[in-house]
Amino acid sequence: AVKNSGRKSFRYYSRALHDAIHARLRMIRNLRKALEENQFEVYYQPIVSLKTGHITRMEALVRWIHPTQGIISPDIFIPLAEDTGLIVPIGNWIANQAIKQLSYWRKKYNPELKMAINLSPVQLRSQEFDDISWIQTLQREGFHSGAITIEITEGLLLNSETRVNHNLKMMHQAGIQIAIDDFGTGYSSLAYLRKFNIDFLKIDRSFVEDLQGVGYELCTAIIAMAHSLGLGVIAEGVETEEQKKLLIELGCDYIQGYLYSKPLPVAEIEKLLILPMHDNHSV
Ligand code: C2E
Ligand code: MG
Ligand code: MG
Ligand code: MG
Numbered sequence: 001a002v003k004n005s006g007r008k009s010f011r012y013y014s015r016a017l018h019d020a021i022h023a024r025l026r027m028i029r030n031l032r033k034a035l036e037e038n039q040f041e042v043y044y045q046p047i048v049s050l051k052t053g054h055i056t057r058m059e060a061l062v063r064w065i066h067p068t069q070g071i072i073s074p075d076i077f078i079p080l081a082e083d084t085g086l087i088v089p090i091g092n093w094i095a096n097q098a099i100k101q102l103s104y105w106r107k108k109y110n111p112e113l114k115m116a117i118n119l120s121p122v123q124l125r126s127q128e129f130d131d132i133s134w135i136q137t138l139q140r141e142g143f144h145s146g147a148i149t150i151e152i153t154e155g156l157l158l159n160s161e162t163r164v165n166h167n168l169k170m171m172h173q174a175g176i177q178i179a180i181d182d183f184g185t186g187y188s189s190l191a192y193l194r195k196f197n198i199d200f201l202k203i204d205r206s207f208v209e210d211l212q213g214v215g216y217e218l219c220t221a222i223i224a225m226a227h228s229l230g231l232g233v234i235a236e237g238v239e240t241e242e243q244k245k246l247l248i249e250l251g252c253d254y255i256q257g258y259l260y261s262k263p264l265p266v267a268e269i270e271k272l273l274i275l276p277m278h279d280n281h282s283v
Contacts, residue, residue, distance in 0.1 A: 028084055031077060034064055035090055041065050042097045045263035046272060047116065047234055047256045050248050055272060057114040057149070058105075059256065060098035061263040062090075082122045091123045095134035099148070101266065103141050109273040116149040116179065121156040125163060129170040138174070145175030149200065152178065154186030157196055165196075172197045179234065184222060193229055201226045205237025208257070211246050223250050 034040060040062055047057040064072040081087040095117050102115040117134075129135065138148060150171065156164060157180075168178065179200035180193075184207055192198070203222055207215040219235070226233045235247050238257030247255060261272060 024080070027077070027080055028086075030066070031064075031081060031084070031086055031090075034066070035086065035093065039065055039067065040090065040093065041265060042094055042101070043263035043265055044101070044269045045256060046261050046269070047254050048260050049254055050244075050252060055110075055113070056254065057116055058102075058269070059116040059151070059263070060094060060101075060118070062094050078120065082120055085122070085126065087120045087122050088126055091120060092133045095119075096137050099134060099137050099141060102143070102147065105270075105273060106143075109270075113273075114147055114149065116151055118151045118181065121153070121164075124152070124156065124167050125161065127167075128163070129167050132167075135171075135174065138176075143175075146177055147175070149177040149179050151181040151202065153181050154183065154188050154192070157189075157192040158187050160196075168196050182236075184218060190225070190229070193231065198231060200232045200234055202234045202236050202256075203252075205257075208235050208237045208243055208247075209239075211243050216246065219247070219250055219252070223252055227251065 043061045043063050044058040045061060046055040047059060048054065049056045062074050062078075064074075064077050066072050078087065081090050098115050098117050102113065105113050123132075141147075152168075160168075172178065177199040178196065179202055180188075180198055181202050182204040183201040185204045193201075201222060203219055207218045207222075209215065211219060223233050232253045234254040234256055235243075235252050236256050238244055238247065238255040238259050240259060243257075244255060244259060261269070
């Protein structure tokens with residue numbers, strides 16, 4: 001009987017594994033097709049200055065609008081795109097979209113607006129600076145320095161390779177700013193922040209969520225450290241007036257979160273750019 005149940009559980013797991021592998025293969029095939037068939041869409045979320053209350057920047061956040069499954073979150077498909085290398089063409093497509101969108105919004109609404117673009121470590125490892133197509137698009141636009149910020153994670157800097165170092169250095173020289181995303185969740189070192197010319201720290205949502213608890217001390221320390229190094233601070237995931245109030249007290253520079261707006265498609269986010277500033281949500 002024991003032997004029997006062992007066999008059964010083996011068969012159960014092997015079936016589950018088999019299904020998982022097939023689901024993964026199917027998704028990889030679909031991901032390729034999604035790129036060919038233009039199923040991706042870039043949503044935008046405002047980043048708001050706590051000093052002026054104005055939208056200073058938008059973060060580009062990709063969505064996969066699957067024809068039958070609906071909207072698929074980047075947390076699901078970006079890791080798969082990274083494993084298969086598809087993140088390179090997908091990432092270039094996203095950045096190209098975001099740059100063109102910024103160019104349009106600058107002409108139409110606000111010549112000072114800026115754009116933040118998430119870059120996967122895989123993108124910075126697998127392409128030479130001169131071959132990155134969105135960099136070429138950016139250079140044709142001729143924006144001034146600081147128009148584009150790339151968001152990278154701490155892990156990239158920890159064991160950075162020669163090519164990553166070179167790419168980050170070239171981007172800095174090209175006037176692209178660098179933000180550390182989800183700051184505080186990985187391995188950080190003050191030395192990296194200097195070495196790689198980091199411009200902004202984005203405080204991870206988990207600390208903002210816990211601002212009434214231990215998050216308060218962490219946010220205090222991060223903001224003080226960032227400012228002493230001359231870096232700007234953006235708090236992610238700000239959902240309540242109370243969190244906003246505490247962040248103002250701590251001297252945080254920018255906030256981003258559902259309190260102001262969720263990430264939205266172009267047509268909807270534009271409504272926030274059209275509004276005269278005094279009509280904006282009172283941030
Ligand atoms: P991230 O770059 O840290 O983006 C912030 C995430 O927090 C976004 O999730 C955003 O929708 C969510 N968020 C913003 N404000 C709030 C809030 O007030 N409350 C809550 N609960 N969540 C909030 P999203 O759009 O699902 O993206 C998840 C992650 O996927 C991103 O985290 C980023 O790491 C990755 N990602 C998204 N777009 C891209 C992309 O174009 N390229 C790459 N390489 N990665 C991307
Ligand atoms: Mg980000
Ligand atoms: Mg983040
Ligand atoms: Mg994140």
